[in-house]
Amino acid sequence: MSTTHDSPINLAQIERNFREIAPPLTEAEAIMESHRCVYCYDAPCTRACPTHIDVPAFIKKIASGNLIGSARVIFEANPIGASCARVCPVDVLCEGACVEKTLMAKPIEIGRLQRYATDAVFTRGRDVLKAGAPNGKSVGIVGSGPAGLSCATYLARLGYAVRIYERKPLAGGMDTYGMAEYKMTQRVSQEEVAQVARLGVEIKTNTEIGRDIQLDELAGAHDAVFLGVGLGATSRLNIPGEQLEGVYDALDFIERIKTRDWASVPIGRTVAVIGAGNTAIDAVTQARRLGAKRVLMIYRRTDREMPAYEYEYELAKRDAVEFWWQTAPVEIVAGADGTRAAALRCVRTEAVETDAASGRRSFRTIAGSEFEIPVDMVIKALGQQKMVDWLSQIAKLKLDDAGRVTVNPETMQTANPKFFAGGDCVNGGREAVDAAQAGKLAAQGIHLHLSGERVEFAGARVPLHEETSEIKH
């Protein structure tokens, strides 16, 4: 990553390209939208939210002009509710379940209303969460991403002395370093980090467990430990040429964009992004916004199999990305200088069978179909590896075959009773909101383990209302 390509477009244009795609609601819009909410009872949106925020309650509080109360409802169920308001896949969660979508085709803009309320408390500098009276116990948290921040928040509310260890210079994990810049800036995640810090949580950045502090030291210093370490490096392509200049890891690419120091962000004229997940979409859309003339998405299957959400795919389509389906890279070819990527050699694939169980088709390469695409930048977006080696150092911790930490799903306790875990390292890589919920459950689990007391925070479970009788049809 030594060479930086100059963008063909000027910095002002790049700034415009990275404006938020979902701007904040105006007061008029918020009033109109909050009143449009039907105020469902036992609401589908609340059920659909992994943190089970009482969505109708927070929306009606916006309608009544009680923004502080609205933000409290949100943050009590999801300590990273401001981030989630911007990065959640609302189409498949709350807004996808909204009854207005059923009735009028246009769901309530829950995400943007959630942002409206949470922005209001940050702007006014109001704290809606309070730390509990110190209970004399201490918990260490490894990783300051969504899971770690969430767990820390609930533990602080219960009176624990909490210390978060973060290897990066800034806290916030993927919310700080991994979200598409046009969805959320670092400022938002830093507001949330600051909110956690104001609860008395100590956040030690630039501190890596195993390097700066050893595992046994960590375990000795705390009554319990929560692992919110997320995932590791982007998976390798395992093809020749992967080491060439001009070949980047999608997460590193995105992390550089997060600095908004545009001149320092590498960008080619023709950029090939390998993969078709949500991170791959973030890479193609941002490569276009940085000024790449052509951006190609290279995927060995088709759009039917692509893991990215539908609306993310739509975003890429709008950015005039070229989709190369049924195309598998076999080599990154160096240019005349022998050091820089100049072309991507690919092979065509064909669908062979449908796996009856999953409905997913298999694809195999077609012999003799090799061809080269001239590119000057390649971005790998193949998903992240599990942190198997690091996790294996913890005694008695159990990992499943896929390298995920095995936990009790109610308490998030690992096989080592002192250690709890949640987020991507447990679920294999899901949304920030899933990690937030895991952090909440872990805090409840840690409290049960250390005090014997069972607590239940807002949205810990799908709210249970009246019994449902069954009618067989």
Next chain:
Amino acid sequence: MADLKVNFAGIESPNPFWLASAPPTNMGSMVERAFDAGWGGAVWKTLGEPIRNVCSRLASIDQGPQRMLGLNNIELITDRSLEVNLKEIRECKRKYPKHALIISLMVESKREAWHEIAKQVEDTGADGVELNFGCPHGMSERGMGAAMGQVPEYTCMVTEWVKEATSLPVIVKLTPNVTNITPPGRAAVRGGADAVSLINTINSVMGVDLDTLVPHPNVNGMAAHGGYCGPAVKPIALNMVSELARDAEVNVPISGIGGIGTWRDAAEFLLLGATTVQVCTAVMHYGYRIVEDMIDGLSNYLDDKGFHSVNDIIGLSVPRVTDWGNLDLNYKTVARIDHQKCIQCNLCHIACEDGAHQCIPFTEIDGKRFPVVDEHECVGCNLCYLVCPVPGCISMVRLDDGSRPLTWRELTTREPETMTAD
């Protein structure tokens, strides 16, 4: 196209849509623009001894994005000289001979004063006068407006005075700020009124500014109660109009006022006995232009229903209004929810649970959790039907067990001891 012409106590009007005496009829140029827009008649802003108004004067209640569901004002009668008003009335009537031009009046409670102004108005060529016995703020503190309308004897007496002085049709505008609208209505008729109009505005305090702690509208840090009008008052007005329409002694035409903004509102007033309707708040909100759809919509409605004239529907629903004691106790309906249409907002469930009779439990149907009505427990109150946001999803279905109708009156006549039962 149905005929919209009406004759109101001898006053011809091209349609039943009149502007009420209020800011939209403040002066000649405004009334003329209103007639050009299509209004059939206008009641001129109340004439009297010119007053001095305060600032500010209006306040509203809003429902989210819906503005002015209710409006309140503390403005008084005209602040323009009688001379100027009379001159403009004369010109207006000359230019618009086919439109109904009614002049609202309010002077001090002296026979001579009423005689004098009635004669002056008659001289302009106006079609009628409306006696403002309803203004509930400011003027009532000076013994005028509602102070007249709240005392049937005064209502009768001043009506008589005016009738002595003019041959013009006399409309008495009644105040709703009474416990029973019938005595003032009868008093007006006793005094010789050719028609009544109602309702004037309702005593109201519109709210309090939560920052300054001063109620609205703020007049230099102080507030006074005002007159409430707009869509929110329509049910109160409909009740009072139908009360007078049902009363045999009030055998004069009624001009309905209160919350009318659309042809539908107007049609309801006509069905409950009004011959004309008067509009103010909706025009203050959206302008004179709203009359176009009022005319168009009412005309289409009449055509759809096979009525040739608007006169055919006046009072048609009056016989459908009765006392509670005459309602059929054996009539039974229950709610039914169409689960094909249900969006599972569950508002019916929680409304029934917390606000009615706990008879809409949840039931699992085809893997989804639906509210389902327990028809044995349902009392047919309509609440679920009212809260349901989906058109046609909840219907109230009649359960007819063949029982003959039975009213409370019949029941208590037959079995007097049940009178104490609830």
